Amino acid sequence: MTRAIWIAILVALAACAGVLGLKRGGSDLFPHRAHVTKGVSCTRCHAGMEKDTGPLHLPDDATCVSCHDKPHDTRPCLGCHAPKDAIAQLVESRDHLKFDHGKHLTGAATGNCMRCHKGVAEGDAAMRPAMATCFNCHAHGESRDARRCETCHKNLAEEGTLPASHLAHDGNWMREHGARAASSGDLCSTCHKESFCADCHGVTAPVIPAKLRLMDPLASSVHRANFSARHALEARAQPGLCTTCHQQDRCVSCHLARGVAGDTAGSPHPRGWVGLTSSENLHGREARRDPAACASCHGGAGEQLCVSCHKVGGVGGNPHPAGWSSRQPLSSLPCRMCHPNGAR
Amino acid sequence: MKRAALAAIPLVAASAAAEPLRLRGDALATTASPAGLLVLNADGKLEERLSAEAVVWMAGSRTPGEDTTGDVLVIAVRGRSRDGKTNARLGRFVSTMGALRPVHVDGGSVRLRLPHRFDAEAVAGVPVVLGLGTGRAWDWVAGGRVSRRIGFGGSVGVAYAQRRDRGVRASEELGADVGAELNKRTDVGARAAYDLVGEGLAEIMVSASHRRGALRAEAYASQRSPSHLVPATSLFSVIGDVPAQRAGGVLTWRAAPRLDVIGDLAALRVDDDLGTDLTARGRLRLDDKGAGQITGELRRSGVDDHAWTGARLAVRVPVSRQITLSSEIELIVPDDDRRGAAWPWGLAAASWRCADWEAAIAVEASASPEYTRRLDGLFQLSRRWEGP
Numbered sequence: 070m071t072r073a074i075w076i077a078i079l080v081a082l083a084a085c086a087g088v089l090g091l092k093r094g095g096s097d098l099f100p101h102r103a104h105v106t107k108g109v110s111c112t113r114c115h116a117g118m119e120k121d122t123g124p125l126h127l128p129d130d131a132t133c134v135s136c137h138d139k140p141h142d143t144r145p146c147l148g149c150h151a152p153k154d155a156i157a158q159l160v161e162s163r164d165h166l167k168f169d170h171g172k173h174l175t176g177a178a179t180g181n182c183m184r185c186h187k188g189v190a191e192g193d194a195a196m197r198p199a200m201a202t203c204f205n206c207h208a209h210g211e212s213r214d215a216r217r218c219e220t221c222h223k224n225l226a227e228e229g230t231l232p233a234s235h236l237a238h239d240g241n242w243m244r245e246h247g248a249r250a251a252s253s254g255d256l257c258s259t260c261h262k263e264s265f266c267a268d269c270h271g272v273t274a275p276v277i278p279a280k281l282r283l284m285d286p287l288a289s290s291v292h293r294a295n296f297s298a299r300h301a302l303e304a305r306a307q308p309g310l311c312t313t314c315h316q317q318d319r320c321v322s323c324h325l326a327r328g329v330a331g332d333t334a335g336s337p338h339p340r341g342w343v344g345l346t347s348s349e350n351l352h353g354r355e356a357r358r359d360p361a362a363c364a365s366c367h368g369g370a371g372e373q374l375c376v377s378c379h380k381v382g383g384v385g386g387n388p389h390p391a392g393w394s395s396r397q398p399l400s401s402l403p404c405r406m407c408h409p410n411g412a413r
Numbered sequence: 414m415k416r417a418a419l420a421a422i423p424l425v426a427a428s429a430a431a432e433p434l435r436l437r438g439d440a441l442a443t444t445a446s447p448a449g450l451l452v453l454n455a456d457g458k459l460e461e462r463l464s465a466e467a468v469v470w471m472a473g474s475r476t477p478g479e480d481t482t483g484d485v486l487v488i489a490v491r492g493r494s495r496d497g498k499t500n501a502r503l504g505r506f507v508s509t510m511g512a513l514r515p516v517h518v519d520g521g522s523v524r525l526r527l528p529h530r531f532d533a534e535a536v537a538g539v540p541v542v543l544g545l546g547t548g549r550a551w552d553w554v555a556g557g558r559v560s561r562r563i564g565f566g567g568s569v570g571v572a573y574a575q576r577r578d579r580g581v582r583a584s585e586e587l588g589a590d591v592g593a594e595l596n597k598r599t600d601v602g603a604r605a606a607y608d609l610v611g612e613g614l615a616e617i618m619v620s621a622s623h624r625r626g627a628l629r630a631e632a633y634a635s636q637r638s639p640s641h642l643v644p645a646t647s648l649f650s651v652i653g654d655v656p657a658q659r660a661g662g663v664l665t666w667r668a669a670p671r672l673d674v675i676g677d678l679a680a681l682r683v684d685d686d687l688g689t690d691l692t693a694r695g696r697l698r699l700d701d702k703g704a705g706q707i708t709g710e711l712r713r714s715g716v717d718d719h720a721w722t723g724a725r726l727a728v729r730v731p732v733s734r735q736i737t738l739s740s741e742i743e744l745i746v747p748d749d750d751r752r753g754a755a756w757p758w759g760l761a762a763a764s765w766r767c768a769d770w771e772a773a774i775a776v777e778a779s780a781s782p783e784y785t786r787r788l789d790g791l792f793q794l795s796r797r798w799e800g801p
Contacts, residue, residue, distance in 0.1 A: 090670030090701065154701045213565060215497030215526060219461065235566040235594035240622065240631050240663045241677060248620035248633070249602040252592030254509050255500075255524065255532075256566040262456060263487045264468045266507040270515040272541045273484040275470040276441070276450055283791050284764030284773040286727040286741035287696075287706050294725060294743045295758030298781035302747065305719045306681055306688060308657045309616075309639035313514060316543070317643065327783070358657070358684050359639050360649030372648040390653035395645075396610050402581060403648040 099150050101189045109136075111182040118170045125159050126170070127151075155196050162197050165228040167221055199233070216259050225260045243289050247313075270314050308359035320365035372406065380407045433457060434800030442792045449473040457800065462493045484543065498526040508536040510558045511572035512588025512604035512616075514642075517541040518554060530562040532570075540576060551580035560590075567593030576644075583644040585609040598624045608641035613654050615641035627667040633679075634660040658682040661690065671698040681716055688716030704737075705730045721747045737764045752782035762791075771795040 082091070104114070112118055114128040133146045140146070147156070162168070173185070183189065185198045203209070203221070212220045222228060231238050236249055236256065250257050268274055269291060282288050291314075292300075304311055311319070324337070342352045356363045367374055378385030399408045434457035441450040449472065456466040471483035489504035501523045508522055509515045520538015527533060535557040542552075556574025563569060572588040587609055592602040605617040615638055622631040638656040643649050661679025668674050677692040691713045699705030710725040727741040738761075745756040762775035775791040 088697070088699070089668075089672050090698070152701075157702070212497075214530070214562065217497040232566075234597050235564070235600055237600070237622075237624070237629075239624075239629050240665050240675070245602075245620055245622075245631065245633070248604055248618040248635075249592055249600070250509070251511050251590040251604040251618075252560070252568045252570060252602060253566045254511075263466050263489050263491075263502075263506045264454065266509065266515065267468070267487045267517065270507045270509075270517060271486050272517040272543060273486050275452065275472055275484065275486070283760070283775045283793060284737060284739055284762050284771075285729065286739050286760065286762070287708055287729050294727075294741055294760075295745060295756060295779060295781070297783070298756040298758065298779065299721065299723075299745055301782070302715050302719050302721050305717075306683065306690070306715050307637070307659065308655075308683060309637040309642045312639070312642050317647070353652075354684065356649065357640070357653050357655040360647070360652060361639055361643050364643050364647050364649045368647060368649075375648055388652045393651070393653060394612055395651070396612060397582075397645060402646045403651060406648060 099152075119174055120171055125156075125163060127156070127159075158197050161228070165223050165230075167219075167223060216255055218259050226262055228260075230260075243291060272316055274314075304359070304362065309361060312361045317361055317364050317368055320362060372403065376406045434798075436798040436800075437795065439793065439795045444788075444790045462495065463490070464492075465490045500524040505541060508538075508556075510534060510536060510556055510574065510588075511560065511570045511590040512606045513556065513558075513572050513574050513586055514606070514616075516554055516574070516576075520554075532558075532560045532562065532568070534558045534560075536574075551577060553577050558588075563591075563593045565594060567591070569593075578644060578646055581646050582610060583646050585645075586615060608638075608645075610645040611641050611650055611654075613638055613641050614656070629663075629665040631663040631665075633662070634658070655684050657684075659690070671701070672696070683716050686717040688714075688720060690714040699730065715748070718749050719747075721745050735765055735767050737766075738762070739764070753780065753785070756781050769797045769799075771797075 082089070114132055115126040116128070116132065117126055127147060130140075130146050134140055142149070174180075185202055186196065187198065187202065189196065209220060212218070218225050236253060282290075286294075296303075339351065341350075344350050352363075375385075375388075377383070379388040395404075397404055399405065435455065437452075437454040439450075439452040439454070441452075442448065443450075450470060451472075452468065452470045454466075454468045456464065458464045467488040468486040469483065469488070470486065485505055487505055487507075489502050489506040491500070491502045493500050501521065503521045505517070505519050506522075507515050507517050508520075516536075518536065518538040518540055520536065522534065522536035524532060524534040535555075537553070537555040539552055540554050554574060554576040556572060558570050558572035560568040560570025569591040570589070572590070573586070574588075575585045576583045585608070586606050588604065588606040590602075590604040592600075594600050599622070601621045603617075603619045606615045607613070608615040614636065616636070618633070618635040620631060620633040622629060636656045636658045638654050640650055640652060640654055659679055659681050661677065663675065663677045666674045673696040675692070675694040675696070677690070677694075679690040681688040681690060692710060693712075694708065694710040697707045699707065706727075706729050708725075708727045710723075712723045712725070713720070714723075715721050723743060723745040725741070725743040727739070729737060729739040731737045740759070740761045742759040743757070745758075746754070747756070756779070758777075758779040758781070760775055760777045762773055764771065764773035771793075772795070773791075773793045777789040777791060779787050781787070
């Protein structure tokens, strides 16, 4: 039985190998290694490197047939013998980086393309050298420290390259960024514009950002999918999280606008919310867990409702827990609501 | 402020025209309220060291007689000295300073890079509130952070901020943060904020991740004390400290070049109640660039009788260079079925992109605690302009 399951898994994997990316199209890979071992120099095919302007230095069909005089097909050579994503990578590099092959060919890297294009022999996946490769020769430490990325990058925000190591946006970055971005705010701003933070943390954000990306259900978002149905449950599981972005009166303003609870006709609270016995006093426990939720409706003048019972000598008793302290003077709000004239 | 900001948009645009200027307009129409939303976005560079950005929006209601509303999300000018050692912002922006909570502010901020990799930053201004009001006299926020950079992107820092509402101290926080790349595979980050008025820990977060081959593991923990997060002027700041805690781990496995499998398991504690948050997610890219994707997710989350179980499936398939079809469905089953035994939700969308135009149309159907049945239509049209 176990054997049959393993065989079924292997068959399924084989059948789905293309979809999963396990099977790479053999003809898509350009045999760089074979050319090098035959003694073909890089610039023989990639001509014009010394003047690094204009289009990419990809060989055209004429260059190929100068050696391969009997082509097996009439279609353009690179249509099959180059992976499309590798060419797209080169186009992106040309669009977004300030780079001149010509300067490099006359410097320390003269005649040694592999010094930067280390991965070429292994395939076309790493045509663009990693940033660390640049730093092997170029001492850009000061630029990096000052976040002067435009030394090499034309516009990081438009480039859309994600960090490869530190601050890698993997896993659950939406949750993780709170702990990580705290100490790297200036680094974040090298790619992200002001509105990127304000889309969520801005008090005046008009709509959840996901609504403006309705064609992209896979984009990460705090309030994705059916959040309005879940939000009460999620807020209870993580008290205080909502106030990271939302103002105190957000709950009541939204509920009133949508005509959900919070109106004068009916109470949004369940039975047993307020009572004289502890079994009928759910409100105290809930208020301690998430006071911001209470403050949304009962803030400001609404606080009078609370202190009508929770005052010195009142039936609600002392609202402070044991050992509670504050630096607020008794004459200030909210202390003076219960402690008139500074009375203890 | 709003009118001034709207008037300033062309100014920002005109002044920024020296370098490529980008303008974007998004119009969103829905059958739900607000019925229409127009977002205008402009950004550009005066020169290499001076840039400006503005985002304003206007919303219309489908209810006759209700006013059209609008506001400014961002309108800021950012400048930098030639050597990059001084940065400044002026206008409306979100200020993030280390461990302290982000503040949306009308004001200015400056950052100085000091010798020995030390940095100092300061922000001051008026906290942004919704709409226009005259009761903002003596509302202000001011703070600063001193830090020392570690490695490439990390730093260790201490921050302080005080906020006054109508002249009365509403919050005063001291924060400490650290973040660093320990090596090419390991990152750590932590932040803690202490409420100086109510005298207690307001928030603490810790995260550490490690990558090895196709695996990435992250461990995290957080504690949040809501009573220290409400303004100190609120009565609800005096009813005690009941922190909510969360700790867990995430394992991401690139099972195949186009397939990611993600597991997220966390334990929650709210007061005396314990709960779990368990997510299992699979993400299959249909091409090497990930333009087409299928994501499936199972989740169990919540505490006490407020827990729920859910399943979600999202698909995005580009059918041509211009047209993409997408769909997302979700089913939530709450433990407490008083407001419905199940809350299904679904969205089907088609988008079209051609040159600088984008358009999308979608249908959203759901059943929720609010509506037993609901059907909405959404339409979005976007246009992008790029200057000379």
